[in-house]
Amino acid sequence: MTGPIDLLLDPEALNGCVQCGLCLPHCPTYRVTGEEALSPRGRIKLMREVQDHGAPVTKDVLRSFETCVQCRGCESACPSAVPFGHLIEQTRASLVREGISRSALMRIALKALEFPRLLRLGTAFLSIANRMKLIPKQLGLPARLPVRQPAIPSTGQDVFLFTGCVMDAWQRDVHAAGARVLEAAGFGVTPTNELVPCCGALHAHAGLSDDARRLAEKAIRGLSGDDRPILVDSAGCGASMKDFGRMLDTEEAKAFSERVFDIGEWLANHLDRLPEVAPLDLSVAIQDPCHLRHVQRVHETTRAALSPFVSTLIELDDDGLCCGAGGAFMVLEPAMAGSIRDRKCASIERSGADVIASANPGCSMHLADAGVKMMHPMELIDRAIAAARA
Amino acid sequence: MLRDLRRALSRERVRYGAADRTLFAHDASVFEGGLSGPICFPESTAEVQDIMRIAMQHERSVVPRGAGTGLTGGAIPLGAPIVVAMTKMDTILEVDIANGVAWVEPGVVNLDLTRSLSELGFNFAPDPSSQQVCTIGGNVANNAGGPHCLAYGVTDAHVLAIEVVLSSGDVVTLGSVRGESLGLDLRGAFVGSEGTLGIATKIAVRLSKNPPAVRTLLLSFSSMRDAAQTVSDVVAAGIVPAAMEVMDREITNAVENYVGAGYPRDAAAVLLAEVEGLEGGVEIDSQRIVEVAQSNNAKSIHRAESEAERALLWKGRKTAFGAIAQIKPDYYLHDSVVPRSKLADVLESIYEIGARHDLMVMNVFHAGDGNLHPILLYDGRIAGELERVHAAGAEIVRACLAVGGVLSGEHGIGVEKQPYMEEQFSSDDLDHQERLRRSFDPMCRVNPGKVLPEGHSCADIQALRSIPTGVWG
Amino acid sequence: MTRAELAPTDPVLHSFAAELGDRGLVSIAGRGTRWSAGGEIAPGVQILRAPTGIVEVSPAEMTVRVRAGTLVADLNDALAEVGQRSALPERGGTVGGAIAVGEDHLDVLGRGRVRDSVLQVRYVSAEGKIISAGGAVVKNVSGFNLPKLITGSLGTLGAIAEVVLRTNPKPSMSQWLVSCDADPQLSFNTLYRPSCVLWDGSRTWVHLEGHAVDVAAEFDGLRHVGKFEPADSPPELPAHRWALTPRDAASMTSVEGGDFVASIGVGTLWADRPQAATPIDAALNVVHQRAKSLFDPTGRLNPGRAV
């Protein structure tokens, strides 16, 4: 319970909601609970109550805001274009400012993301601890973390490959595959490594807007003096970097955001440069990462890039509903993340696919933990090219 | 009472926090002034019975609720009743092809049902524009229609049997999946009763075969009159298309901003017509529709070329209400039905009434049924706007009734349209409607204060509404 | 509009209401085609006839306003003239009688249910008042659905005076087919929208209606199911109507003590003897009784008859 709080939300954005409810079925937390408070319409209504009517932020209100996966499925479903993603980020930022959100605690945890080496070291440690079953299961750590992986070599000056924080520590093999595919298309790759330690996406989602801005500025500085495209193989990071322009509202940031492409998006525009090889004999279903589908809205390009390389592409039948990973969500709300994942797994089961392709590391880890065979689209393309060469 | 409810259900499934009570005091309508008591999320018929009995012991009323997309406030609690949210009862229990029915729980989402049937070659015919979110229970309670109800009939024609928990706590099955049921059609009386006769806990819906052929025509006109006349002429020519939907220029543009389906932005009215059936007949009928449109000066005629284009056109039509906030933050919607041959005239008066009250009016409607949805736009933050909306609305309703129309085609009466009931029905008529209601629920414990106006509703509406709505109670 | 204007102005309805009055036992007779439905009328009851006449046929609206005493046959003739038809069964009776009983046409799959076709009912109440229920347009959810309650109520809740029915365009072609070797359920499943599929234990009849091309296409599709030949008409129907699940109706091979005809996909079955009665559920009966006592507190409408 608190006194009145100004959430500092844009009144126009808040008023844009006509309470029609068309977004409800696209919201994973509503889908698994059927509860209005855990729906986009309910969350917006509560934001209004807090901001416009001085309603206190009770435990229930906090639960409503904190259980949002920030998948933004509601946003692409909303015919009135309510910018839900910005509303919830701002809400969380205001709650952090008021010191009533657990995001304050997360700040400490997220600090580690800024130090890649530390993160890798920590990962190796976690991995061993995890294998020794020292880490409680409800923490939702992926079952097998890598102990050590070779660094991505620089092969040229055509494009940057964004390596980031957690992903570089946990899924460096995806970067390696992406780099090889880019090389096969004739692009020399410069990994960003220490130039950009972290894009700040998780900070922004948690409402740590100061940290998010600081990291964004750092990233822009790290890759400045250059106009090479920045390719990203993690949908969440890509979405966040494409948003730097809006968040910082500077010319420099806007120019930076213009340079950011999802790696699939980039390849879909350069399909003619990829070698023609026999497709892998696999039926692959695409699991669209929310930040690719609902935020960047370039999920179709994954299909375009991947389809020449596998024999069958299957669509899942759930309209791109979130898988429940949501960055830190799977760690913070493991039970909810699990029920959301169950829905996704049921859809995957119905599809009958051999492999699920996801362009986001969080989704991959989350689903792999439920026993789903996951691969990044770049790994599939890489494998098809390698098979042809062998 | 809270303790009893929690013992019967579980702690988590009975909510009484301020946040939940605020949320459940609203639905998709503009009505303010709801006041919610505890909110229950039952998971079985037995739990609904428990809730009903506990309510009776404590002399409380109950309000069933689906997805809360109702547009007239049907699910809005008045006087702090127990809200019974049916969204957790969302299982498709049985698809029985041999008998042509599916048994579903009321919380099943309309589109989810149709999707799961589609692999088997069937669908649930009523397709309200809100079908991606609204529940079958809500559809039954409101006798929902949809674009494709022109040829196949509204929800009523597709519901064979309903398991209902009555206000006494007893469970009955209304209707039957056996043949045609003779005798009092209590099933038919329940459909469209807006949650006032009991709580539906299980529904047997009829399976409709998917059509082998579909043609979708997008026709545009330089005047609303031509579009309306085309609709009327098509039916007069003996053609019953699966759907005929009209949108005016303003709403078409809002929709197009969202979907980018290729709707012409410059036409005064667009008509989306769909013909379904066997290949040969579909070709003949769509050709005849084109001819009728041409004779009414159609500006452009386009056939959807792919399933993807067709889907996008429908997505546009079906999200129209949601897209309105692009233009103004609030809207008030009417739902009158007029004889098709009067469509053109009535539409003209509607625009005229809007202009006279200095309000923006838009129209997007199920033209084939003569079911208008005049939308009055306003900004609730501006003093006096809502009053003008109500004044214009009353005139629109009268204009529709004057040509032999009715108040509501599919959204129901709820709390928003109650005062207008007296414009359509005499006091004796309303008295008989109340008798029907009391046959099921003599004490008016289920969804009190709805549908019938003051003086006929067995509950005292003023009393229900005057309870202060201390927001975070 | 004032409330006084809402009452129907047709003097014919008013004189019917006056005739019925507000006291004394009364019953409305149609043509007596289903006179025994629901039990025999008690002795000493005044028998009245409902007013007759077709008030307005509106093919462009697909509706007709007709008084309850009109013969279904006369109604159908008038509709045929403007290319329309109704959902009422042609058993020789009156419109009001057909609605009070609520039985569907044999072609219910093509014409729709009687219950769904009654858009508006004007009936005289036990108090002798004219009540309007429903509306004269094809789609209406304004208030409680009294027309549904009145349809099939065997005149026990009110005396039907006038109705507005939804009509349908008459199809350009109609063709009955019969086969001695086709499986009835398979025939039904194969067709997209037959108007009727019947089965008598050895033969299957199919009624196809619509555009000539569609009828031909459906006929053609049946080739894989059995050898169908054109027939002039459906078979004779035995007198008693049963309600079965569609599955049971389709799997029926014989009915003890005589012939039967089953409607596939619908579940109605006609046999030479009545179906064993199923007892009405006690909780449901409470609703029935309450309805009767609210609509007809003194029990003057159709005494002796129960739904």
Ligand SMILES: Cc1cc2nc3c(=O)[nH]c(=O)nc-3n(C[C@H](O)[C@H](O)[C@H](O)COP(=O)(O)OP(=O)(O)OC[C@H]3O[C@@H](n4cnc5c(N)ncnc54)[C@H](O)[C@@H]3O)c2cc1C
């Ligand atoms: C964008 C939009 C488009 C729409 N388009 C259409 C349309 O094309 N056609 C149309 O007909 N409607 C339309 N509607 C209105 C609305 O979606 C329908 O009335 C729908 O049937 C309501 O379903 P719901 O689950 O949301 O019910 P709710 O709004 O939750 O409840 C509606 C009524 O049903 C009762 N109820 C709910 N569940 C039960 C139950 N289990 N037992 C008894 N009573 C119950 C409630 O008490 C209430 O009176 C639209 C609404 C929106 C927002």
Ligand code: SF4
């Ligand atoms: S966010 Fe958009 S889709 Fe959701 S209720 Fe509001 S207006 Fe409707």
Ligand code: SF4
């Ligand atoms: S962002 Fe995702 S989880 Fe949050 S309200 Fe929107 S749809 Fe629901």
